[in-house]
Every structure is written in C-alpha cells, then in structure tokens.
Amino acid sequence: MQGDLRSMASRVRPGMCLALPVDYAGVSMAMTAPLIQNGAGDLHLVCVPTGGLQVDQLIGAGLVGLVETSAVSLGEAGGAPRFNAAVKSGSIRLRDATCPAIHAGLMAAQKGSPFMPMRGLIGTDVLRHRQDWRVIDNPFATEGDPVVLIPAIHPDIAIFHAPMADRSGNVWIGRRRELAAMAYASSQTLVTVERIVEQNLLADETTAAGTLPALYVTEVAQAPRGAWPYGLWGEYPTDTAELMRYASAARSAEGFADYMAGQAKVQA
Amino acid sequence: MTLAPLPREILICTIARLLDGVRHVAVGASSPMPAAGAMLRRALDEGQAQVRLSILGSVAHNFFTNGSAELFDSAGQGRLDAFFLGGGQIDGQANVNLVGVGDYPQTSVRWPGSFGSAYLYFTVPRVILFREEHTPRVMVEKVDFISAPGISPPGVYRPGGPVALLTSKALFRFERDRPGFVLESLHPRHSLDELRAATGFAFAHDEDPPVTPAPDAATLALLRGRVLDELEETYPAFAADWRRELAAHSLA
Numbered sequence: 001m002q003g004d005l006r007s008m009a010s011r012v013r014p015g016m017c018l019a020l021p022v023d024y025a026g027v028s029m030a031m032t033a034p035l036i037q038n039g040a041g042d043l044h045l046v047c048v049p050t051g052g053l054q055v056d057q058l059i060g061a062g063l064v065g066l067v068e069t070s071a072v073s074l075g076e077a078g079g080a081p082r083f084n085a086a087v088k089s090g091s092i093r094l095r096d097a098t099c100p101a102i103h104a105g106l107m108a109a110q111k112g113s114p115f116m117p118m119r120g121l122i123g124t125d126v127l128r129h130r131q132d133w134r135v136i137d138n139p140f141a142t143e144g145d146p147v148v149l150i151p152a153i154h155p156d157i158a159i160f161h162a163p164m165a166d167r168s169g170n171v172w173i174g175r176r177r178e179l180a181a182m183a184y185a186s187s188q189t190l191v192t193v194e195r196i197v198e199q200n201l202l203a204d205e206t207t208a209a210g211t212l213p214a215l216y217v218t219e220v221a222q223a224p225r226g227a228w229p230y231g232l233w234g235e236y237p238t239d240t241a242e243l244m245r246y247a248s249a250a251r252s253a254e255g256f257a258d259y260m261a262g263q264a265k266v267q268a
Numbered sequence: 269m270t271l272a273p274l275p276r277e278i279l280i281c282t283i284a285r286l287l288d289g290v291r292h293v294a295v296g297a298s299s300p301m302p303a304a305g306a307m308l309r310r311a312l313d314e315g316q317a318q319v320r321l322s323i324l325g326s327v328a329h330n331f332f333t334n335g336s337a338e339l340f341d342s343a344g345q346g347r348l349d350a351f352f353l354g355g356g357q358i359d360g361q362a363n364v365n366l367v368g369v370g371d372y373p374q375t376s377v378r379w380p381g382s383f384g385s386a387y388l389y390f391t392v393p394r395v396i397l398f399r400e401e402h403t404p405r406v407m408v409e410k411v412d413f414i415s416a417p418g419i420s421p422p423g424v425y426r427p428g429g430p431v432a433l434l435t436s437k438a439l440f441r442f443e444r445d446r447p448g449f450v451l452e453s454l455h456p457r458h459s460l461d462e463l464r465a466a467t468g469f470a471f472a473h474d475e476d477p478p479v480t481p482a483p484d485a486a487t488l489a490l491l492r493g494r495v496l497d498e499l500e501e502t503y504p505a506f507a508a509d510w511r512r513e514l515a516a517h518s519l520a
Contacts, residue, residue, distance in 0.1 A: 022336055024325060025335070025336065039370070048308060048336075049336060049384075050381065050383065069381060070381050070382060070383050070384065070440065071366075071380035071381030071382065071383045072380055072381060073380035073381075073520070075297060075298060076298060076505070079378075079380065080380070083378070084378045086373070087368070087373065087374065087378040088374065088376065088378065090373075090374045093373075094373045096367060096373075096381055096382060097382075098382050098383070098384055098385065098386035098387050098415075099336070099340060099384040099387070100337065100340035100341075100344075100384060100387045101382055101386075101387070103336075103337040103340065118387070119344060119388065119390060119391060119425055120386055120387035120388075120390035120391060121386050121390075122390075122424045122425075123414070123417040123419060123420055123421070123424065124382075124386045124414050124415060124416060124417060125367070125372065125413045125414045125415070126382050126386045126414075126415060127386070129372060129373070143423070144423050145423065145425060146424060147425075175332070175333040175334070175335065176335050177333075177334045177335030177337070177338075178335035178336050178337060179335070180335075181335065181337070201459075233327070235441070251490075263281070
C-alpha cells in the first residue's frame with residue numbers, strides 16, 4: 001500500500017483526467033514535481049471546485065490540455081500567471097463551471113447516477129458555453145420549471161494530501177468531505193500524508209467518522225509538509241510569502257522555468 | 269475624543285447595516301471587509317438575535333463539517349440569508365462578470381472564474397455586490413461575460429438575487445422590477461458628478477443625494493476592538509494595515 005512519490009506519479013498516463021482539491025482542503029504539492037518528471041501530458045484537470053498553485057504549475061509545465069474548474073487563482077497572492085497566459089494564448093481548452101456544478105458531477109458519479117439536476121445557472125454564459133450540460137423541464141412541476149442537468153464526472157485519478165493514514169491504507173480526512181467525494185468518483189486515488197500511524201483509524205469511533213476507508217484508496221505515500229507552500233488544516237498555515245514569490249517569478253515562461261528549476265534543486 | 273471614521277470603517281459599518289436581520293451570512297475567499305461587516309453585525313446583535321457566520325478560509329468562524337459543498341447545499345436548502353459577490357465587471361442590470369474581458373474563451377484579460385456565483389446569486393435572498401474599485405472599466409454598461417445574471421425571466425426558480433451595490437464611492441440599492449440601480453447615498457467627500465463620470469451605466473438618483481451615515485462612537489469602539497481582533501485570525505495582513513492606519517491618524 002505504501003509507495004513512493006515517483007512510482008505513484010507513474011500511474012498517470014497521457015490524456016488522463018485528474019481530480020485535484022481546492023487550495024485549503026489538502027493539495028498534494030509534493031506530487032507536483034513527480035508528476036512533471038513523469039511527463040504524461042494532455043491531462044484533463046478537474047478542480048474541486050477551484051484550482052491554484054498545483055494547477056498553474058502543471059499548466060506551466062505544458063502537461064495540461066483541458067481545465068474544468070470554477071476558478072483558478074493564487075488567492076491572496078493574486079491571479080494564476082501560467083493559467084492566465086495559457087487562456088490568452090489559447091493553448092488550453094476551458095470548461096468553466098460553478099463550484100456546486102463540480103460537486104454535483106462528482107456526486108452523480110458517487111451515486112452511480114448518470115447526472116445530477118441543479119438549481120441556478122439559467123441565463124448565465126457559464127451554461128451557454130457548456131455543450132455537455134443540458135436543460136430540461138422539471139418533470140414533477142405542474143408548470144414549466146427549467147433545471148440544469150450536470151453529467152457525472154468520472155476522473156481517472158484523484159490526488160490529495162491529508163494529515164495521516166494507517167498501515168491498512170485508511171486515510172483521515174476530518175471534515176474535508178470533498179476529498180472523499182473525489183475518491184468515490186475516481187477510478188484510482190493517490191494520497192500523500194504527513195505521517196503513517198500505527199493504530200487502525202477505523203478502530204476508534206472518534207477517528208473513524210472522518211476516515212476515508214482503504215476501499216477507495218489506491219496508494220499512500222508519506223510526504224511531510226506535503227502541502228507546502230499551501231497549509232494543511234490543523235497542521236500548518238499557508239506560506240503566503242512563497243506563493244507571492246511564485247506569483248511574481250511565474251509572470252514569464254522563463255521566470256516560471258527558473259522557479260521550478262530552483263525548487264527541483266532544493267528537493268534533490 | 270474618538271478618531272473620525274476611516275473610509276474603510278464607513279464601508280464596514282454600511283455592510284453591517286445591510287445585514288440587519290440576517291440569521292446566517294457567508295463570506296467568500298479574499299473578502300476582509302465583508303467579513304468585518306458580518307462580524308460587526310454579529311457583535312451588534314449579541315444578546316438579541318443569533319447571527320451565524322460562515323467565513324471561508326477561517327477555522328474559528330466556520331462551522332461547516334461537510335467539505336466545501338456544504339455552503340452551497342445550505343444555500344439550496346434556504347438556510348443562507350446573505351452573501352457577497354464582487355466582479356471584474358458589474359453592469360446596470362446587476363449582471364456580474366468574474367471570468368474576463370473580451371471574447372470567451374480566449375479573453376484578453378482572464379480573472380479567476382465564476383466560483384459559486386452562478387448558483388448563489390439565484391439561491392441567496394440578500395446578495396450584496398461589493399467592489400471597492402468604482403471606475404468605468406468595472407461599472408460597465410454591459411458585461412462581456414455573464415457569470416451570474418442580475419434578474420431572471422418569470423418561471424425561472426429564483427428566490428435569491430442582488431439587493432445592493434457598495435463601492436468606495438457610493439451605496440446603491442437594486443430594483444428588480446425596473447430593473448436597475450438607485451443611488452442610496454454618496455460616501456463622505458464624493459460628489460454626484462464624480463460618480464456619474466466613474467459609472468458606465470445609468471442609475472436613478474435624487475438631485476441632492478444623502479451622505480452615507482457615519483457610525484456612532486459605540487459602534488466604532490466595537491469595530492476597533494472586538495471586530496478587529498476577530499478579523500485578525502483570517503485576515504492578518506488587512507488587520508495590521510488597519511491598525512497602522514488608525515495609529516497614523518491618531519498621531520496626526
């Protein structure tokens with residue numbers, strides 16, 4: 001069950017769909033460099049429900065063909081420079097969404113349903129540009145009631161970072177339930193954790209409630225401070241200064257390359 | 269003597285006023301002033317009514333346990349009374365654009381994206397549009413991309429929508445029936461001529477619009493004490509900057 005980051009990354013093949021979590025939920029930044037070294041490109045990223053640094057770096061490395069997201073930004077550090085440049089040059093395709101639509105697509109996959117209906121969206125350009133979404137009349141209403149159908153999202157691989165896992169591959173996700181939703185919907189789930197604990201997380205009711213069972217987990221690897229420069233809830237805060245350093249460096253393709261080379265040197 | 273209210277304090281107190289009567293207010297990412305306004309509302313109502321806050325990115329001021337979907341689920345259930353939206357562009361029909369300038373998808377300027385706006389604008393009864401920058405490039409005649417529409421045709425499920433637009437210059441209320449914005453008040457030291465020049469859409473107004481009221485001394489004390497302390501957890505940089513501004517003005 002316990003792997004290393006390089007071998008985990010090798011599961012990613014060209015053209016695959018990856019589900020990645022929002023910046024505050026537990027981003028496996030530790031997997032970013034191994035994913036870039038692995039080199040599988042033309043990836044379809046599903047941001048749950050928004051993307052940040054990891055998405056920007058995968059785009060900057062030229063590995064991304066399509067981004068499905070409600071937003072991409074570096075939060076307090078501003079816009080995501082490689083994402084913005086890629087949109088401007090047209091080098092990536094976009095599926096702009098809204099947060100609950102991403103959750104609805106994953107929820108449909110979780111239930112094994114073909115789609116989920118959701119409110120809102122009618123009259124937006126978000127809906128107008130989504131050829132894969134449908135509007136139907138609510139069949140239970142007595143009068144016309146348009147409602148949007150979001151097809152199930154089935155990622156090939158979900159990747160995230162969490163505080164701990166046990167020797168059986170159960171992963172503690174606390175109240176970050178979107179991590180479970182990603183795992184339910186995906187064919188494989190790769191998790192990095194701060195630490196591997198000896199006790200079984202399902203043996204204690206207190207930890208069991210917040211645990212993603214090993215049934216949904218393909219591989220776990222230990223990566224201390226694996227969300228850095230993002231923070232990890234209950235563990236450490238976001239390193240905003242580092243995010244700002246990246247935001248400023250990655251304004252140009254050359255600056256991005258230098259920053260990433262510098263990171264690789266630190267990690268080697 | 270109490271130090272005169274700073275421009276940001278007038279905005280925060282106006283937000284608290286717009287939140288009068290709410291039971292549950294949520295604040296999205298990177299929104300220090302809406303967060304402060306919501307905290308002030310809670311402090312003002314203490315002992316009379318319970319105001320619940322869900323501040324994204326905060327641990328102390330967020331009670332959700334079901335991941336990032338729960339905010340939207342609670343809005344869909346009708347449990348969320350108020351929310352804030354910004355916008356790279358906002359037009360006279362209260363349409364909001366959070367995506368970019370120019371022709372989608374290859375926009376010449378790209379902003380992060382629509383976030384939850386295409387849902388929350390429909391489901392939250394009291395949406396407050398808050399954007400400090402009040403210039404013709406933000407307050408436009410017509411947005412380039414509709415992340416979320418100000419109004420919907422009859423037959424579309426729409427319990428929610430915009431009630432007000434607050435900027436660094438003025439406060440407007442939104443009239444759904446016309447539809448359009450009505451100038452409610454100008455903030456101190458701003459004129460109607462200046463506002464007209466800075467606004468790309470037409471709006472209704474009195475010939476002599478009132479000035480946005482300043483907070484009283486008790487409210488100001490609450491704001492500079494408890495609210496500023498509470499805000500520090502989620503927005504340390506904003507809180508520090510505010511404290512610096514207060515210190516500079518008290519020396520002046």
